[in-house]
Structures are given as C-alpha cells and as structure tokens.
Amino acid sequence: xxxxxxxxxxxxxWRDPMxxxxxxxAACGFLGVYVVLRRIIFVSATLTQISSFGVALSFYxxxxxxxxxxxLIGPFALSLILTMIAAGFYALKRxxxxxxxxxxxxxxxxxxxxxxxxxxxxxxxxxxxxxxxxFGSAVxxxxxxxxxxxxxxxxxxxxxxIYYKDFIFISFDTExxxxxxxxxxxxxxxxxxxxxxxxxxxxRALGALPVFGLLALPPLASLYLTEKLPLVFVFSVIxxxxxxxxxxxxxxxxxxxxxxxxxxxxSLFFILALLSREIKNSA
Amino acid sequence: xxxxIKFENVSIGYGKDVFAESVNLAVDPNQFWGVLGPNxxxxxxxxxxSLNLIPPVSGQISLKNTLVFGYVPQSEKFDPIFPISVxxxxxxxxxxxxxxxxKLSKNDNDMIELSIEKIGLSNxxxxxxxxxxxxxxxxxxxxxxxxxxxxLLVLDEPTASVDIKGEAEIMELVKKIQxxxxxxxxxxxxxxxxxxxxxxHLILIDKDANIFHAGEKSEVLxxxxxxxxxxxxxxxx
Numbered sequence: 428x429x430x431x432x433x434x435x436x437x438x439x440x441w442r443d444p445m446x447x448x449x450x451x452x453a454a455c456g457f458l459g460v461y462v463v464l465r466r467i468i469f470v471s472a473t474l475t476q477i478s479s480f481g482v483a484l485s486f487y488x489x490x491x492x493x494x495x496x497x498x499l500i501g502p503f504a505l506s507l508i509l510t511m512i513a514a515g516f517y518a519l520k521r522x523x524x525x526x527x528x529x530x531x532x533x534x535x536x537x538x539x540x541x542x543x544x545x546x547x548x549x550x551x552x553x554x555x556x557x558x559x560x561x562f563g564s565a566v567x568x569x570x571x572x573x574x575x576x577x578x579x580x581x582x583x584x585x586x587x588x589i590y591y592k593d594f595i596f597i598s599f600d601t602e603x604x605x606x607x608x609x610x611x612x613x614x615x616x617x618x619x620x621x622x623x624x625x626x627x628x629x630x631r632a633l634g635a636l637p638v639f640g641l642l643a644l645p646p647l648a649s650l651y652l653t654e655k656l657p658l659v660f661v662f663s664v665i666x667x668x669x670x671x672x673x674x675x676x677x678x679x680x681x682x683x684x685x686x687x688x689x690x691x692x693x694s695l696f697f698i699l700a701l702l703s704r705e706i707k708n709s710a
Numbered sequence: 711x712x713x714x715i716k717f718e719n720v721s722i723g724y725g726k727d728v729f730a731e732s733v734n735l736a737v738d739p740n741q742f743w744g745v746l747g748p749n750x751x752x753x754x755x756x757x758x759x760s761l762n763l764i765p766p767v768s769g770q771i772s773l774k775n776t777l778v779f780g781y782v783p784q785s786e787k788f789d790p791i792f793p794i795s796v797x798x799x800x801x802x803x804x805x806x807x808x809x810x811x812x813k814l815s816k817n818d819n820d821m822i823e824l825s826i827e828k829i830g831l832s833n834x835x836x837x838x839x840x841x842x843x844x845x846x847x848x849x850x851x852x853x854x855x856x857x858x859x860x861x862l863l864v865l866d867e868p869t870a871s872v873d874i875k876g877e878a879e880i881m882e883l884v885k886k887i888q889x890x891x892x893x894x895x896x897x898x899x900x901x902x903x904x905x906x907x908x909x910x911h912l913i914l915i916d917k918d919a920n921i922f923h924a925g926e927k928s929e930v931l932x933x934x935x936x937x938x939x940x941x942x943x944x945x946x947x
Binding site: 466589593600602604605607610613650656659 | 791806876
C-alpha cells in the first residue's frame with residue numbers, strides 16, 4: 428500500500444512519461460494490426476532500428492560540432508527522415524530478384540543495429556546512453572513530446588479513419604484493388620509512411636524495444652480475442668495503452684528498466700489472450 | 711466501342727517467353743468465355759493480361775471506358791490471418807464504384823445486402839470468411855463479384871476447391887447471374903466438362919505445346935485440339 432501511495436504522490440514524475448507511453452501504446456497498437464496482418468512484423472522491427480540509428484547518428488554528428496545542420500541533424504528530424512526513406516523503400520520495392528524480401532529486411536535490421544552500437548561507442552557525451560535508445564528508458568520525456576506525440580498520433584489516426592476501407596482492401600486483396608484501379612502503390616506508401624512517422628517519434632521517446640513490442644504484441648493478442656476486424660483494432664489499442672501504462676507502473680515500483688517492463692507487460696497480455704483462446708476452444 | 715475487351719495483334723507472355731502471338735479477339739456483352747488448359751499452361755497469364763494486370767509483350771488490349779469488373783479469384787489466395795467477415799468481403803466488391811477515401815453510401819450498402827441475399831448467404835453474413843467451407847467461400851466471392859454491378863465477370867478456377875455437387879451449384883449460380891444481368895463472363899478452368907457445358911466461346915491454352923485457339927465453342931472444341939491439349943481421345947458424338 429505504501430508503494431502505491433508513493434507512486435500516486437509522485438505523479439508529477441510519471442505523469443508526462445505515462446501520457447507519452449499511453450499514446451504510443453494506442454498508436455502502435457492500432458498500426459500494428461496492419462503490420463501483423465500484412466506479415467511485415469520484421470519491417471517494423473527494422474524501422475525501429477533505423478529510427479534508433481537516426482537518433483544515434485544525430486547525437487554523433489552533434490558531437491562532431493556540425494551545428495550548421497542542427498535543424499536537420501536533430502534526433503527527431505534525422506530519425507524521421509531515415510525511417511521514412513526506409514518505409515518508402517519497403518513499400519515500393521516488394522520484389523527482389525535472386526534474394527528474398529526477408530533477406531533485404533534482415534539486411535536493413537542488421538546494418539541499422541550495427542550502426543547504432545558503433546555510433547554509441549563513439550558518442551562522447553555520457554548523457555546519451557545508447558542503451559536508452561535501444562531498449563528505452565521513458566523515465567523522463569521531453570516536455571514537447573507530451574504535445575507532439577499525441578498531435579502526430581491524432582493526424583495519423585485521422586488519415587486512417589479516412590482510408591480505413593482502402594488500407595484494409597489493399598492489404599487483403601491487392602489484385603482486386605489493382606483491377607478496380609485503386610492507387611495501390613500510393614496507398615501502400617501512405618500506410619507505411621504513417622507507421623514510419625509513429626515509429627520515428629515514439630522510438631526517440633521510448634526506445635526501440637518497447638516500440639517494436641507495442642507494434643507486434645497487442646495486435647497478436649487481439650487476433651486471439653476476437654474474430655471481428657474492427658474489434659481487433661479496438662482491443663489492440665486498449666492492450667497497447669494498458670501495456671505502456673502498466674509497464675511504466677511496474678518499472679516505477681520495482682525499479683526495473685521501463686522499456687523492458689513495457690515489452691514484458693505486452694507479452695503477458697499476449698500469453699493471457701492465448702490462454703483465453705485455448706480455454707474457449709476446450710470448453 | 712461496344713466490345714468490352716478487344717485484343718489487337720497481342721503477344722502474351724513474360725518478356726521473351728511468349729506463348730501466344732498475334733492474338734485478335736473481342737469479348738462482347740452476354741458472351742460466356744471459357745479458358746481451358748492443363749495446370750501451368752498459361753491460363754492465369756492470359757487472364758491477367760486481359761485484365762491489364764500485366765502488360766502484353768506486344769500489341770494492344772483495349773478495355774471499354776466504363777467497364778466494371780467483377781472478379782472471383784481462387785479462394786486459397788486469401789491469407790487466413792485476416793478476420794474478414796462475409797459482409798466485409800462482399801463490401802469490397804462494391805469498391806469498384808467507390809473511390810479511395812470515400813465511404814459506402816446507402817445505395818452501396820443496399821446493393822451489398824442484395825448480393826448477399828441473392829447468393830443465399832444471409833445466414834452467414836457475420837461469419838469469418840476463413841471459417842467457411844470451400845463451396846461457401848466461392849459463393850461469398852460470387853456475391854462480392856456481383857456487388858459492384860459489373861459488366862464483366864472474371865472467374866479464376868471457381869470450382870477448384872469444391873466437390874461435384876458444389877461445383878454444379880456454383881456453375882448454375884454463375885449461369886443464372888449471367889443470364890439475368892446480360893453479363894459477359896470469362897472463366898478459367900482446367901475442367902473440360904465445366905467449361906464446355908456453360909461457355910459459348912472457348913480459349914484453349916497450352917504454352918508448352920504452343921497451343922492457343924480462340925473462338926466459338928463449336929469451332930474450337932474439336933477432337934484434334936483436345937487431343938493436342940490434353941492428350942485425350944474424346945468421344946464428342
């Protein structure tokens with residue numbers, strides 16, 4: 428009880444990170460449904476790594492004193508640019524001769540991960556611990572993020588509200604969409620760009636591990652809970668928010684890393700959903 | 711232009727791998743075209759070329775400006791991970807008349823309902839598509855194909871995953887829809903009996919044997935062509 432009291436009394440410490448975490452959970456939970464249904468989970472993993480690489484590169488360049496590009500090399504801008512370029516590439520280039528698409532995704536993941544670790548080693552400023560970028564801390568967030576991330580998430584949500592039927596259509600039956608003269612490439616690119624934007628802004632705030640976890644696990648859990656597509660989105664958003672909020676709560680009271688705590692909470696929801704499906708099937 | 715689809719000196723294939731040259735044919739309203747050939751004979755390539763999903767190697771394919779397609783792909787091509795209901799699936803057939811970013815109107819929803827009733831799927835409308843039997847899936851796809859009020863119905867092996875009874879039911883439904891709405895139909899199949907019974911025009915394809923015959927059924931369905939295509943000695947009397 429005293430731990431809970433201490434937690435409540437410290438609301439000024441966790442209020443902002445928890446708002447950012449909850450919005451991230453909701454946004455990633457929503458977009459993750461497309462990621463899972465289109466079987467591109469590892470594209471999202473690669474995007475989170477590329478986003479981390481953008482953050483690390485920005486710190487590295489800042490350390491070199493390249494101030495004239497300060498606007499461009501800010502963590503947010505560089506992370507966003509690199510992630511969007513990668514998303515555009517994966518959206519437009521779907522077929523590769525001689526090698527599989529998975530191979531190209533793995534290449535992106537590995538080069539970005541390697542780059543983050545190498546740059547992390549080179550970053551001189553002790554304040555920018557590379558482990559935070561990779562695994563997330565979310566203990567303190569930039570005050571701007573409390574407004575910026577919800578605003579960006581709201582714009583992305585509006586885009587998805589407008590194009591909901593079209594994103595589902597091109598994801599489920601690309602061939603018919605082409606036959607009906609749908610702009611499949613443009614819609615695919617728009618869909619992945621919205622994923623890239625959310626990944627870029629939330630990875631900078633929370634870290635790569637929790638963002639990847641929130642993109643993959645809430646939709647996977649939701650697919651076990653319901654057979655209705657609109658409800659998959661609703662459950663995924665709720666599970667994403669709960670994972671982030673509970674992850675932060677346990678991180679606070681147990682003094683464990685926040686990013687890992689969020690990822691584990693999302694994993695527990697997945698296990699619970701799996702068990703509930705098994706129980707339902709055996710009843 | 712009254713033709714729905716017109717081929718003018720078209721070569722069909724991929725790159726240098728051309729299996730039909732100088733193809734000239736026209737698909738008109740109310741015609742039922744059967745596309746027949748063994749597995750891997752180039753039927754799907756022909757179909758996708760006809761629909762402008764892949765470009766012809768040479769020549770020109772003209773589609774009527776206002777042409778609306780109804781498309782029944784093979785049901786196995788859909789990823790079962792999608793929890794799409796029958797209702798949602800049939801709605802997608804209406805997207806041929808609803809632009810991206812626009813919502814379905816009341817008229818669109820009425821047409822979707824009508825298509826579901828017409829095909830006898832009212833009791834299955836909220837069931838997940840992935841949980842249906844092979845025959846039910848084909849009927850759901852048929853409902854989807856007519857929801858857009860098409861001029862041309864394109865069916866890719868519509869009876870491949872159903873039993874003989876289911877096959878007869880589906881083909882009777884297709885024929886009924888075609889007659890009622892004066893639709894043109896292009897149906898790909900490797901079942902000779904299905905194609906020959908329902909179609910009035912035929913295309914025989916086998917890219918390995920360099921066979922491409924197109925025309926009225928009576929012209930194309932000859933002993934020699936079938937012998938060449940399937941290695942059969944059929945009794946057509």
